[in-house]
Amino acid sequence: MLIMNGFSSFRTVAFLSPKSADVILKVFKTYRIEAKCQTSKKIKRVWLDMGWEWYNQAWEQYRQNEGLDFEFTTPYAH
Secondary structure, eight states: OEEEOTTTOOEEEOOOSSOOHHHHHHHHHHHHHHHHHHHSOOOOEEEESSOTTTOOHHHHHHHHHHTOEEEEOOTTOO
16 A cells, blocks of 8 residues: 655555455555654545445545545546
8 A cells, every 4th residue: 555645746655465345444544643643743534546345334434524525536547
């Protein structure tokens, strides 16, 4: 999984053995905490590359609780 900061173009890679919604959510939560500690800024908007296969109720609840805006790219527009 590639996570990229759109402002600074900083990239980090997380290697996933199972690609499931729970594992990806756990990795994202860890990255979000790490980014906040390093920059003292909150992530407000997340731009996703059509990751609908892992977007489930747990992600929706996390998004609402944390006040995140999710934006999805156009399908097949890579």
